[in-house]
Amino acid sequence: MLYIFIIILFFYSCSDDTIKIEKSIHSYMDNEITGDVRIEIFNKEKPSIYINSDNLHQYDAGNTLLFGGVYADLYNNEGVKASEMYSDSAIIFTNSDSVKAVGNVEIKSIKGYQLKTDKIILYNDVKLVKSDSYVSFTSNNEDWLTGKGFWSNFDMTNFQILKPKGELGRIK
Numbered sequence: 350m351l352y353i354f355i356i357i358l359f360f361y362s363c364s365d366d367t368i369k370i371e372k373s374i375h376s377y378m379d380n381e382i383t384g385d386v387r388i389e390i391f392n393k394e395k396p397s398i399y400i401n402s403d404n405l406h407q408y409d410a411g412n413t414l415l416f417g418g419v420y421a422d423l424y425n426n427e428g429v430k431a432s433e434m435y436s437d438s439a440i441i442f443t444n445s446d447s448v449k450a451v452g453n454v455e456i457k458s459i460k461g462y463q464l465k466t467d468k469i470i471l472y473n474d475v476k477l478v479k480s481d482s483y484v485s486f487t488s489n490n491e492d493w494l495t496g497k498g499f500w501s502n503f504d505m506t507n508f509q510i511l512k513p514k515g516e517l518g519r520i521k
Contacts, residue, residue, distance in 0.1 A: 385401070385403075386402045386404065386405040387400070388400045388402075388405075388413070388441065390446045390473055392446075392474060392476075395424065395427070395428035396422075396424045396428050397423075397424050397446070397473050397476070398421055398422070398423055398424070398446075398471060399421060399424075400415060400419065400420070400421040400439065400441070400448065401420045402416065402417060402418065402439070403416070403417030404416050404417040410443075411443035411444075412441065412442055412443055413440065413441040413443070414438065414439075414440055415439045415440075415441070416437070416438040416439075417438075418437070419434075419436045419439045419450065420433070420434070420435055421433070421434040421439070421448070421450075421471075422434075423456075423471065424476075424503065425476060425502075425503055430459060431458060431459055431502075431503040431504035431505075432456050432457060432459060432503050432504060432505060433456070433457050434450060434454070434456045434471070435453070435454070435455045435456075436450035436451060436452055436453060436455070436469075437451060437452025438451050438452055439451065445472075446474075447471060447472050447474075448470070448471040449468070449469070449471075450468070450471065451467070451468050452467065453467070454466050454467060454469050454480075456469070456478065456505065458489075458505040458506075460489055460504055460505065460506060461488075461489030462486070462487065462489055462504075462506070462508070463486070463487040464478070464480075464484060464485070464486050464487075464501070464505065465484065465486075466480045466482045466483065466484040466499070467482050467483070469482075469499075476502055476503045477501065477503070478499070478500070478501045478502070478503065479499065480498065480499040481497070481498055482497065482498075483495070483496070484496060484497070484498075484499045484510060486499070486508065494510055494513060495514055496510035496511065496512050496513040497510075497514065498510065498512050499511065
């Protein structure tokens with residue numbers, strides 16, 4: 350009797366059914382991915398923001414946290430790379446695909462402009478950069494200006510510092 354039971358158990362456990370596993374953020378424990386994460390955000394079928402990070406965590410609300418070094422390419426309305434952004438961490442808001450970058454934020458435009466601050470928001474739909482924080486901005490002819498509050502397009506050619514402060518000077 351024991352022999353028949355073992356044979357039946359053996360045949361039952363050896364099934365040809367293959368389990369297919371689809372990989373998504375929900376397949377990972379605690380919705381976290383580590384190592385070489387890349388997210389591509391499009392607007393009207395053209396690239397808008399490509400973000401790379403070391404770690405990703407997706408919250409129940411759907412927003413995605415990137416941390417451990419964030420690098421992003423920012424594209425203009427024609428889908429041409431306009432700037433590069435670096436930060437310590439970033440949040441991608443699911444409902445708008447806008448990105449909030451936090452910690453040692455630096456944006457370098459292809460045309461030579463540079464922004465440094467501690468927090469920005471990249472608005473995907475209108476291709477604008479906004480900061481309510483203290484900023485340091487360097488133009489392509491190496492003039493610099495500081496202040497609080499900042500608006501610009503992704504390539505930094507049309508910018509405004511809302512509360513300029515300090516000196517307008519040239520980098521030596």
